[in-house]
Amino acid sequence: MAVELKDLTKRSENYSQWYNELVVKADLAEQSAVRGCMVIKPYGYAIWEKMQRQLDDMFKETGHVNAYFPLLIPKSFLSREAEHVEGFAKECAVVTHYRLKNDPNGGGVVVDPAAKLEEELIIRPTSETIIWNTYKNWINSYRDLPILCNQWANVFRWEMRTRLFLRTAEFLWQEGHTAHATREEAEEEAVRMLNVYGEFAEKYMAVPVVKGVKSANERFAGALNTYTIEAMMQDGKALQSGTSHFLGQNFAKAFDVQFVNKENKLEYVWATSWGVSTRLMGALIMTHSDDNGLVLPPHLAPIQVVIVPIYKNAEMLAKIDEKVAGIVAKLKSMGISVKYDNADNKRPGFKFADYEVKGVPVRLVMGGRDLENNTMEIMRRDTLEKETRSCEGIEEYVKDLLEEIQANVYKKALDFRNSKITSVDSYDEFKEKIEEGGFILAHWDGTPETEEKIKEETKATIRCIPFDSFVPGDKEPGKCMVTGKPSACRVIFARSY
């Protein structure tokens, strides 16, 4: 017998099983036959499309434009930036040949040894190198700057272990790559885009995030500074949900991208890159879902309202169809996406359960009783509460309800997260608390060695040094919980995905 979501109530213990089951049952994605890749199913992709559209609007508002760069990167490009190659070399898929031929021993096709590439090509794990190799040709003068490009693309990293949405070999993302004349401008850009991610996560995904800066150990390969938004999942683990990097002049120097400034002097360009991926889908799923399935915030739900008729015969269905048609039209005119599911091959109970698993925020039901009384039953997915209301003005009520659900889902996630943030002063206490999950605010001496030691002993890493204060006094100096050396402020530790 298949495992049902509701059987997995001890979510913290069976979390990964629960999560996988949820992704599959909610019709979002499935494991592909190709190693480490996933198939995103139409319903899951519809959510991604909504995310894409919203993010894209926000990028445009901050002055960015879209472009597209090649999938294949010459191997030599990758090695130009020393730290970058070290960070990605171990997970690159390599193209070595450009042709197949018929197998002389029969049957299928084999790689044609005569078609070996002189220089191997890498399937992009990220596009900094190919983009900076291109920017070299675009930039001569300070008048060419800044360049504010974004790319929507797929990337490929040969991961050892994969999880649907959270870590797949191939994933979809956007990567912004900007070039600036000054250090200050680039640093501002990196922070600006992190704020865009933060706003998107909280306003649209209803996922509360901590914005902050990464420690040196967790920094992007080739960056001077990495900013991050960190979310907390329901099992208390952290999920890095988006990053923005200040790249300094590293890539400009590696690809020799210089510009002439106003004083007619040559200078290297300052760079940033920033990205979010289909991992956000994982964050969305793991933040809000319950044992009945997915819970979608209305702003990202492909279907915001589903209407289910209950009828005994064709005549009755015709009456309901007629009555519902007006409501559907009105809801649509208000910009609400509605699905009227009058398919007669599924029973109402099945539909109820199915749309709950899919996370549809609001369900309206009309049956014989309602037809007589001019009412409908309304169920909200976040609380599972049901009530019966008159059809008069039901559209406005639904519109308000959607906003209320959006706010409530966020508040619930925020309250949960805040309840799992603790502050500790001793390493012993830290070791105890880390077992319970959640974010721990503690003092750290700032050295990679101490961070490494903590990671080895507790599996916890520094998620970020937060911009904002979470508990009174966390921005005041103290002593490292491990070494006792001075520390400027508390940082966030957690176990992570």
Next chain:
RNA sequence: CGAGGUGUGGCUCAGUUUGGUAGAGCACUACGUUCGGGACGUAGGGGCCGCAAGUUCGAAUCUUGUCACCUCGACCA
């Protein structure tokens, strides 16, 4: 790449210890009764048991090899 585990219909699995006609539930098809929380009855369709070699009168079951996947490490958005 290290340690463990699993490959049997579309899905979840039993059968392997002790070799002897390929099983169950769900899903699917048809008909009927149902329909306000994942319906029920009856009848049906579908699998050379991951792949290869070996042992045997006979292999899903034993042996060897191989491939794939999963969990936990290491790595990572």
